[in-house]
Amino acid sequence: xxxxxxSPSILSASVGDRVTITCRASQNIYSxxxxxxxxxxKAPKALIYEASSLESGIPSRFxxxxxxxxxxxxxxxxxxxxxxxxxxxxxxxxxxxxxxxTKLEI
Amino acid sequence: QLQLLESxxxxxxxxxxLSLTCSVSGDSLRGVIYYWGWIRQPPGKGxxxxxxIYSTGSSxxxxxxxxxxxxxxxxSKKQFSLRVRSLTAADTAVYYCASRSETTKGFDYWGQxxxxxxxx
Numbered sequence: 676x677x678x679x680x681x682s683p684s685i686l687s688a689s690v691g692d693r694v695t696i697t698c699r700a701s702q703n704i705y706s707x708x709x710x711x712x713x714x715x716x717k718a719p720k721a722l723i724y725e726a727s728s729l730e731s732g733i734p735s736r737f738x739x740x741x742x743x744x745x746x747x748x749x750x751x752x753x754x755x756x757x758x759x760x761x762x763x764x765x766x767x768x769x770x771x772x773x774x775x776x777t778k779l780e781i
Numbered sequence: 782q783l784q785l786l787e788s789x790x791x792x793x794x795x796x797x798x799l800s801l802t803c804s805v806s807g808d809s810l811r812g813v814i815y816y817w818g819w820i821r822q823p824p825g826k827g828x829x830x831x832x833x834i835y836s837t838g839s840s841x842x843x844x845x846x847x848x849x850x851x852x853x854x855x856x857s858k859k860q861f862s863l864r865v866r867s868l869t870a871a872d873t874a875v876y877y878c879a880s881r882s883e884t885t886k887g888f889d890y891w892g893q894x895x896x897x898x899x900x901x
Contacts, residue, residue: 676844709887711828718877718891719820719828725885762828766887770843771818771830 677702677765681774688779692753696777698763700744707767710739710748713776714759722761723748753779783807785878785892792898799865799899803878803892806859816881817861818888819852821874829874834861868899 678701688694698708706726711719721730723739726746736751750757758781763774789801803817818833832842834852842850846865854861865872875896879888 711887718894719888720891721887721889724887724889728885730886730889764828764830764887769841770845771833773828773830776827 676770677704677768677772679763679765679772679774681761681763681777683777684775685778685780687781688753689781690753690755694750694753694779696748696761696763696779698746698748698774700746700765702768703744704765704767706741707765708739708741708746709764709766710737711762711764712757712759713762719762750779783880783882783890785880785890787876787878787892787895789876789895789897791896792900793868794901795869795899797868799863799868799872799897801863801876801878801895801897803861803863804859805861805880815856816884817852817854818879818881819863820877820879820888822877822894823871823874831863831865831876870899873897873899 680699682697708726710723712722713719722733722737726741727739738749740747758779761777784807786804793799815836819831820828822828832852834840834854836856840852849866851864875894877894878892880890882889
């Protein structure tokens with residue numbers, strides 16, 4: 676299985692901050708990576724696909740990038756609604772695998 | 782825009798079989814090959830992909846669950862289903878159904894999730 680390692684596990688930040696979450700794949704997954712946001716008690720919400728493409732309706736303060744097997748999710752200016760848990764997922768190879776999550780807290 | 786809704790029992794006994802159904806609405810579901818998936822999340826933990834199926838019936842499973850899981854699809858009813866056999870407490874989780882609208886994407890449509898507790 677391809678291991679997806681996210682860092683950090685917990686990230687403390689304030690409204691207006693710029694934050695970056697990193698996800699590293701154990702093997703080459705090309706650009707087949709998605710990012711999700713999950714608020715407590717809710718289903719995950721897709722933010723980014725193909726490493727850097729923004730899903731429809733997602734604010735432009737969210738962006739994704741890739742360098743080899745390292746992927747980053749950046750939120751340029753945190754809003755109150757952004758405090759949630761974020762997951763990466765590779766969909767290059769079965770079984771699809773998720774990172775362990777990054778909790779973004781105030 | 783697709784809407785997905787999971788249904789099934791909230792409580793199942795150990796060693797029994799769990800059956801969940803995902804009902805799909807909001808699209809004609811004709812003329813397009815759809816891709817559906819099941820993902821679960823134990824309480825307080827991360828996400829685990831269980832398996833996926835195309836609307837044609839072709840399926841893929843997580844090897845960690847393959848021996849106990851079956852995913853099926855019935856496009857005439859606009860539903861796809863999950864069966865998990867030989868349940869244990871470790872199968873207690875919120876189960877999500879999800880869909881991918883384009884081959885380049887991850888899962889961009891999700892159901893609200895349903896909590897399944899395995900307990901006697």
